[in-house]
Amino acid sequence: MSADTLPKLLLEKVRYYKKEVALREKQLGVWRPITWNEYYDHVETFGLGCRDLGLKPQEKVSILGDNCPEWLYADLATQSLRAVAVGVYPTNTTEQVKYILEHSGSKYVVVKDQEQLDKVLEVNAELPLLERIIVIDMKGVRKYTYPLIISYEEVEEVGRRIRQKDPDLFTGIIAETEASDIAIIVYTSGTTGPPKGAMLSHRNITAVQHGFLQVLPITREDSLVSALPLCHVAERMFSLFLPMKVGCTINFAESVATMQADMIEISPSIFLTVPRMLEKMHSTITIKIQNANPIKRCAYNLCMPIGGKVADIRLSGGKVGLLYHTLFMIAYFLVFRPLRNRIGLLQVRECVSGAAPLSKDIMRFFRSLGIRIKEAYGCTESTGVISMPEGEGLKLGSVGKPVPGIEFRLEDDGEILIKGGLVFEGYHNDPEGSNRVLKDGWLYTGDVGKLDEDGDLFIVDRKKEIIINAAGKNIAPSEIENRLKFSTFINEAIVIGEGRKYLTALIQVDYENVANWAQKEDIPFTNYKSLVGNSKVRRLIDREITEANKNLARVETIKKFALLDKELDQDDGEVTATMKVKRQIIEKKYGNIIEPMY
Amino acid sequence: MASPDFFEIRDLHMRFAGVQALQGVSISVAKNELLAVIGPNGAGKTTIFNIINGVYHPYKGKILLEGKDITCLKPYKIARAGIARVFQNIELFKNMTVIDNLLLGRHQFLKSSFLSGSFFLGKCLREEMDNRRKVEEVIEFLEIEEVRKQLVKSLPFGLQKRVELGRALCMDPSILLLDEPVAGMNLEEKEDIARFILDIKEEMETTIIMIEHDMEVVMDIADRICVIDFGVKIVEGSPEVVQNHPKVIEAYLGLED
Numbered sequence: 001m002s003a004d005t006l007p008k009l010l011l012e013k014v015r016y017y018k019k020e021v022a023l024r025e026k027q028l029g030v031w032r033p034i035t036w037n038e039y040y041d042h043v044e045t046f047g048l049g050c051r052d053l054g055l056k057p058q059e060k061v062s063i064l065g066d067n068c069p070e071w072l073y074a075d076l077a078t079q080s081l082r083a084v085a086v087g088v089y090p091t092n093t094t095e096q097v098k099y100i101l102e103h104s105g106s107k108y109v110v111v112k113d114q115e116q117l118d119k120v121l122e123v124n125a126e127l128p129l130l131e132r133i134i135v136i137d138m139k140g141v142r143k144y145t146y147p148l149i150i151s152y153e154e155v156e157e158v159g160r161r162i163r164q165k166d167p168d169l170f171t172g173i174i175a176e177t178e179a180s181d182i183a184i185i186v187y188t189s190g191t192t193g194p195p196k197g198a199m200l201s202h203r204n205i206t207a208v209q210h211g212f213l214q215v216l217p218i219t220r221e222d223s224l225v226s227a228l229p230l231c232h233v234a235e236r237m238f239s240l241f242l243p244m245k246v247g248c249t250i251n252f253a254e255s256v257a258t259m260q261a262d263m264i265e266i267s268p269s270i271f272l273t274v275p276r277m278l279e280k281m282h283s284t285i286t287i288k289i290q291n292a293n294p295i296k297r298c299a300y301n302l303c304m305p306i307g308g309k310v311a312d313i314r315l316s317g318g319k320v321g322l323l324y325h326t327l328f329m330i331a332y333f334l335v336f337r338p339l340r341n342r343i344g345l346l347q348v349r350e351c352v353s354g355a356a357p358l359s360k361d362i363m364r365f366f367r368s369l370g371i372r373i374k375e376a377y378g379c380t381e382s383t384g385v386i387s388m389p390e391g392e393g394l395k396l397g398s399v400g401k402p403v404p405g406i407e408f409r410l411e412d413d414g415e416i417l418i419k420g421g422l423v424f425e426g427y428h429n430d431p432e433g434s435n436r437v438l439k440d441g442w443l444y445t446g447d448v449g450k451l452d453e454d455g456d457l458f459i460v461d462r463k464k465e466i467i468i469n470a471a472g473k474n475i476a477p478s479e480i481e482n483r484l485k486f487s488t489f490i491n492e493a494i495v496i497g498e499g500r501k502y503l504t505a506l507i508q509v510d511y512e513n514v515a516n517w518a519q520k521e522d523i524p525f526t527n528y529k530s531l532v533g534n535s536k537v538r539r540l541i542d543r544e545i546t547e548a549n550k551n552l553a554r555v556e557t558i559k560k561f562a563l564l565d566k567e568l569d570q571d572d573g574e575v576t577a578t579m580k581v582k583r584q585i586i587e588k589k590y591g592n593i594i595e596p597m598y
Numbered sequence: 599m600a601s602p603d604f605f606e607i608r609d610l611h612m613r614f615a616g617v618q619a620l621q622g623v624s625i626s627v628a629k630n631e632l633l634a635v636i637g638p639n640g641a642g643k644t645t646i647f648n649i650i651n652g653v654y655h656p657y658k659g660k661i662l663l664e665g666k667d668i669t670c671l672k673p674y675k676i677a678r679a680g681i682a683r684v685f686q687n688i689e690l691f692k693n694m695t696v697i698d699n700l701l702l703g704r705h706q707f708l709k710s711s712f713l714s715g716s717f718f719l720g721k722c723l724r725e726e727m728d729n730r731r732k733v734e735e736v737i738e739f740l741e742i743e744e745v746r747k748q749l750v751k752s753l754p755f756g757l758q759k760r761v762e763l764g765r766a767l768c769m770d771p772s773i774l775l776l777d778e779p780v781a782g783m784n785l786e787e788k789e790d791i792a793r794f795i796l797d798i799k800e801e802m803e804t805t806i807i808m809i810e811h812d813m814e815v816v817m818d819i820a821d822r823i824c825v826i827d828f829g830v831k832i833v834e835g836s837p838e839v840v841q842n843h844p845k846v847i848e849a850y851l852g853l854e855d
Binding site: 027028029030139140142143254255257258261 | 731734735737738739741743744746793796797800801
C-alpha cells in the first residue's frame with residue numbers, strides 16, 4: 001500500500017518514528033513535546049468519536065480557531081473518515097463565519113474557545129445543517145446550555161471507548177481513504193467578492209508535496225513554527241502536508257501575542273512568512289536601533305553597508321571577495337548574529353515568503369543579515385505553490401522556476417496558466433466559477449507574469465489590478481505599493497490611477513512608529529485620527545514618498561497622496577483575513593478623498 | 599446553591615471617633631455566589647472589606663466563614679483561611695516581574711524550612727515547582743503570557759489590575775474580595791475583567807464579593823446585590839429587584855422635594 005493520502009502518511013510516520021517528537025506546544029510556560037504516537041492517538045480517538053456522533057464521508061467539518069495541535073488532530077481525523085475539513089479564519093467576523101459555515105454546508109464545527117463559540121452561537125439558528133459544535137477549550141462555557149455543544153474532550157472519550165472494543169478499527173478506516181477524496185476545502189480570502197471554497201484532494205496534496213520538496217528539501221531534523229493561520233493553504237502545507245511527508249517538527253506558540261518571544265526560543269530552521277510580517281520585523285529593527293544606545297547604533301550603522309554590499313553581490317549572482325567575506329564575518333558576529341537572535345531567525349536555513357509580493361528592499365535588507373528569503377508564488381487553486389527559487393540561485397524579484405510536475409505557459413496577455421496534479425478539483429458549489437478558471441485542464445491563475453531568458457518567472461501583478469492610465473500605459477501597482485510600504489512609517493499603500501493622468505496613493509500610516517516619532521518631535525495627538533491630521537506627519541509621509549519616487553520610473557511616480565484617517569479593518573470589509581486590500585471597495589468608499597487629488 | 603450561610607457577616611457595627619460607619623449590617627453569601635455591594639461614596643463598603651480582612655476590629659458583630667468565627671483574627675490568618683482581596687488602588691511590587699508578584703500570592707503555602715530553602719533541597723525544589731505551576735496556570739487563565747517576565751511598572755493600568763487579580767487567585771481563595779475591579783478602565787478592559795470575574799466564579803468555584811460603582815458591570819454579572827447607605831443595608835436582592843427599588847433610586851439620586 002503506497003501512502004497516497006494524508007491519514008495513510010500519518011500512519012506510516014507513526015510506524016517509523018513512534019516515540020519521537022512530532023509537535024511541540026508551549027503550555028504553562030513550558031514546551032511540551034507530543035510524540036508521533038500521541039499525535040496518532042488523538043487523531044484516532046477524535047476520529048472514532050466523530051464517527052460515533054454520525055459523521056459520514058463527504059460531509060463537512062469546519063475548524064475555527066487559532067493554531068493549536070487540536071486543530072491538526074481535528075483536520076486529520078475528519079480526513080480519515082473521508083469527510084472534508086474546512087478551515088475558517090479566527091479573525092473572521094460573525095457574518096463571515098456564518099457565510100463559510102453555510103456555504104460549505106458544515107455538519108460539525110470545531111471551535112477553539114469561547115470567543116469563537118459565541119460567534120457560531122449567534123448565527124446557529126440560521127444554520128439548519130449544523131448538528132454539533134465541538135469546543136476545544138471549555139473555559140467559560142461549561143455552563144452554556146445549548147444542546148449542540150460538546151467538548152472536544154468528550155468526543156475523544158467516546159473514541160477511546162470504541163477503540164477499547166475494537167483496537168484496529170481506525171487503521172481499517174484509514175485504509176479506505178482514497179487519493180481522489182476531497183481532503184480539505186480552503187476558502188480563498190476573497191479580495192474581489194465573497195470567498196470561494198477551493199476543493200483540494202489528496203491527489204493534489206501528494207503532487208504539491210512532491211513538487212515542493214524537490215525544489216526545497218526539508219528533512220526530519222527541521223523545525224518549524226506554525227505562525228500563520230492554518231486555514232490558509234500555505235500554512236496548511238508547512239504545518240501538515242510537509243510534516244506528513246518528511247516528519248519535521250511543528251511548534252505551536254503559547255498565543256498569538258507571544259509569537260515573537262516563542263520564535264526566539266524555538267529558533268526554527270524553516271520559516272514560512274508573509275511580506276507583512278517581514279515588513280513588521282524590518283520596521284521593528286529600525287525603530288529599536290534608533291532607540292538603542294550610541295555604541296549599538298554606531299555598530300549597526302557601520303555593519304549594515306557591509307551586509308548590503310555582500311547582499312548586492314550575492315543577489316546579482318557574483319562571488320564575494322576575500323575582503324568583504326572577512327568584513328561580513330566580523331559584522332555577522334558583531335551585529336547580525338545578535339540581531340537575528342532577537343527576531344528568532346538565528347538558525348533559519350530556508351525562509352519562504354508567499355501570499356503577496358515581497359518588496360525588493362525588504363529582501364535585500366534580510367539578505368544583508370545573511371537571511372536568504374525565497375519568494376514563492378502560488379495560489380489556493382494550485383494547492384499553494386506554482387513556482388519557487390531553487391538552491392542558492394536567487395534573482396531579485398523572481399519567484400524562480402515552476403516546480404517539477406506541472407506544465408506551465410503564458411497566455412498572450414501574460415496570464416499564467418498551469419496544468420498538473422496540483423491543480424485543484426474546482427470550487428465547492430460553484431461550477432460556473434470553476435469553469436471560469438479551469439479550461440481544458442488548464443488553471444487560469446489571473447496573475448500576469450513574464451519569463452526571462454533563463455526561464456525564471458517574474459510576477460507582474462494580478463490581472464484585474466493592473467492599472468491602465470489615461471495614456472494607455474499598463475502599470476503594476478503592487479510593486480509601487482511595496483516600495484512605499486518599505487518606509488517604516490507607512491503600513492499600507494493603495495495606488496490609484498485607472499484611466500487617470502497620473503498616479504496617486506492612499507496611505508495608512510504605521511500608528512506605532514509614527515506615534516513614536518511624534519512623541520519625539522513633541523507633536524500632540526490623542527488618537528490615530530488626530531495623529532494623521534497633523535501637518536508635520538503629512539510632511540513626514542511626503543518625504544517618505546519622495547524618497548520612494550526616486551526609484552520609480554516617471555510614469556510610476558506618486559504625484560499626490562491622501563492619508564487615511566482610520567486603519568483599514570477586516571470588520572469594515574476593507575481588507576481580507578490575510579490583510580489583503582480589497583481595492584474596489586476601498587476606491588469606492590474613499591472616493592471623496594480620491595477625487596480631490598485629480 | 600449549597601449552604602446559604604457559607605460566609606456570613608452578622609450585625610456589624612463600626613465607629614470611627616464620632617462617626618457611625620456601620621450600624622448593624624448583616625450579609626450572608628452562599629457558596630459560589632457573586633454578590634455585589636454597592637452604595638454611594640462613604641457608605642461603608644470598603645470598611646466592611648477591611649473588617650473582613652482583619653484590618654479593622656468592629657466594636658460589635660461577627661464574621662463567620664463556614665460557621666467559624668474569624669472576626670478580629672490577624673490579617674495573615676484570615677488570608678490563610680482562604681479569603682483573598684484585590685485592592686482598589688494597585689498594591690503590587692512595581693519593580694518586580696509579573697511572575698514574582700504572582701509567586702508572592704503563593705507565599706502562605708511555603709512550608710520548607712530555612713535550612714532546606716538555603717540549599718534548595720528536594721522538598722523545597724518540589725514546592726517551588728508546584729508554586730510555579732500554579733502561577734503559570736493563573737497566567738494562562740488571565741491570558742497574560744505575553745508579559746510574564748516584564749516588570750509590573752512597565753505595564754498599562756488595565757494589565758496591572760489583571761496581575762493584581764492574578765496574585766489573589768494564586769492564593770487559591772475560597773472567597774475573593776474585589777474592591778472596584780473596573781475603576782478607571784476603558785470599555786475593552788472592563789469587558790475583559792468582567793469576563794474573567796465570571797470565569798473565576800465558574801471555573802474555580804470561588805465565592806466573590808465585589809464592591810463596584812459601575813452599574814452596568816454590576817447589573818450584568820452579579821447574582822445578588824446588596825445596597826448600603828450611611829452604614830445601613832437598605833436593599834438586598836437580584837439585579838432586577840435592586841434596579842427599580844425606590845430606596846436605591848433615592849440613595850443614588852436623592853429625594854425629590
